[in-house]
Amino acid sequence: MTRRRHTPEEPAREDRRQVLRLALGALGSSLLPRCQHTPAGAVEGGPQPSPDAALDRPRPVDRPPAAADREPGYPLTFSGYKGLATLPFFELDKDGRLRCTVADLPPTVDFHTHFGFSFLLAPKIDLLASPPLRYLIDCDGATPPCTLNLDGYLNLIATKEMLDQMDKELAACLLPGGSKVCETETIPNLLAEMDALGIQRAVVLAIELGVGINDNASENWLAAIKAANAGSRLLLYGSVRPGQSKIPEKLQQLKASGMLGVKLHPTMQRFYPDDDGAMEIYAECAKLGLPVFFHSGRAGIEPALVQKYAELSRYVKPVSDYPTVRFVFGHAGAALDFKDALALAKAHKNVWLEMAGQGVSNLKTILDELGPERLLFGSDWPFYPEAVTLAKVLILTAKDKKVRDLLLAGNADQFLKS
Numbered sequence: 001m002t003r004r005r006h007t008p009e010e011p012a013r014e015d016r017r018q019v020l021r022l023a024l025g026a027l028g029s030s031l032l033p034r035c036q037h038t039p040a041g042a043v044e045g046g047p048q049p050s051p052d053a054a055l056d057r058p059r060p061v062d063r064p065p066a067a068a069d070r071e072p073g074y075p076l077t078f079s080g081y082k083g084l085a086t087l088p089f090f091e092l093d094k095d096g097r098l099r100c101t102v103a104d105l106p107p108t109v110d111f112h113t114h115f116g117f118s119f120l121l122a123p124k125i126d127l128l129a130s131p132p133l134r135y136l137i138d139c140d141g142a143t144p145p146c147t148l149n150l151d152g153y154l155n156l157i158a159t160k161e162m163l164d165q166m167d168k169e170l171a172a173c174l175l176p177g178g179s180k181v182c183e184t185e186t187i188p189n190l191l192a193e194m195d196a197l198g199i200q201r202a203v204v205l206a207i208e209l210g211v212g213i214n215d216n217a218s219e220n221w222l223a224a225i226k227a228a229n230a231g232s233r234l235l236l237y238g239s240v241r242p243g244q245s246k247i248p249e250k251l252q253q254l255k256a257s258g259m260l261g262v263k264l265h266p267t268m269q270r271f272y273p274d275d276d277g278a279m280e281i282y283a284e285c286a287k288l289g290l291p292v293f294f295h296s297g298r299a300g301i302e303p304a305l306v307q308k309y310a311e312l313s314r315y316v317k318p319v320s321d322y323p324t325v326r327f328v329f330g331h332a333g334a335a336l337d338f339k340d341a342l343a344l345a346k347a348h349k350n351v352w353l354e355m356a357g358q359g360v361s362n363l364k365t366i367l368d369e370l371g372p373e374r375l376l377f378g379s380d381w382p383f384y385p386e387a388v389t390l391a392k393v394l395i396l397t398a399k400d401k402k403v404r405d406l407l408l409a410g411n412a413d414q415f416l417k418s
């Protein structure tokens with residue numbers, strides 16, 4: 001079957017509004033995948049929201065399902081993030097910060113983090129500042145704190161008010177004045193959280209939208225990491241976009257500057273993973289030995305025009321045609337495509353699954369069906385605290401230190417060394 005070649009170009013002025021609406025919709029619903037919900041006011045199976053609803057996305061109306069306590073002895077629901085301190089793995093310090101109390105934690109690597117976003121008209125964020133940290137999904141900021149459920153999809157914890165607040169902040173990431181929340185998501189704040197939890201290193205994933213202005217997170221974030229003298233702890237994956245000019249040169253520069261891989265986000269960047277323009281990226285990554293970190297899978301409520309980009313069938317050709325390129329599937333297929341992502345990983349040894357967002361039950365399924373060696377710990381900070389995903393791993397591996405060490409440290413260490 002011949003597929004239409006998708007060649008996103010730099011947006012013309014008249015297209016910019018549409019691009020922003022789609023990108024913003026993807027920021028909230030794809031980078032931060034939420035489970036499938038019936039939109040408020042909609043009927044199951046009825047008309048879906050129009051793509052133009054990116055700035056007014058449907059809202060979950062259901063509360064998270066009761067947790068299935070699959071690991072006897074450990075609860076899976078908590079009152080807010082701070083409720084994790086009731087587990088034997090954490091405590092709250094005098095400042096109310098979660099600290100990990102596991103004495104023999106391995107040198108843990110968080111394989112999925114970002115800094116605060118700012119694009120287009122928003123001012124550049126001072127990534128060296130240390131303002132009081134706020135997460136984009138602010139469970140403890142809600143009154144009462146939201147119910148944190150470690151089973152099922154993580155985004156389900158958010159109340160309507162929390163989602164409204166997140167949307168407001170993500171919109172502000174594009175606008176004059178910027179987001180007061182995103183400007184707190186800085187290097188010192190990430191490092192302080194890592195220190196409290198015993199996390200040694202984090203992979204930071206830059207994202208460029210293709211909006212043409214203030215859209216160079218790769219270079220900006222790398223410069224900030226260097227300025228913070230944090231290069232041994234914060235490892236940057238740079239951003240490229242299919243269709244942009246001089247892809248080989250951009251990837252060569254990216255590698256030469258010290259970035260360790262490439263982040264690709266099909267829904268935010270509006271491309272199919274098997275587009276010719278994307279295949280050109282993998283070909284160059286194969287030459288350069290650069291791994292690719294994909295956002296993978298559909299959240300279920302993205303604007304229709306971008307949801308199709310993340311269907312798992314579109315990831316088959318890249319991993320098949322480039323067996324020497326290592327692909328990390330961020331969110332392990334997200335809410336709707338978890339099973340397909342797992343099947344793809346089982347069929348292709350160059351596929352790793354990264355766990356941010358997935359619940360304890362699905363993580364257990366990965367361990368049972370794929371084994372532990374190609375599963376990577378990732379938190380999606382600063383949308384959520386790192387402690388949330390860490391708690392899931394600690395619960396799952398409470399009786400298996402070998403697997404715990406692989407998930408938290410060994411797999412990532414091996415990946416980063418190769």
Ligand SMILES: [Zn+2]
Nearest residue numbers: 031112114380
């Ligand atoms: Zn992310």
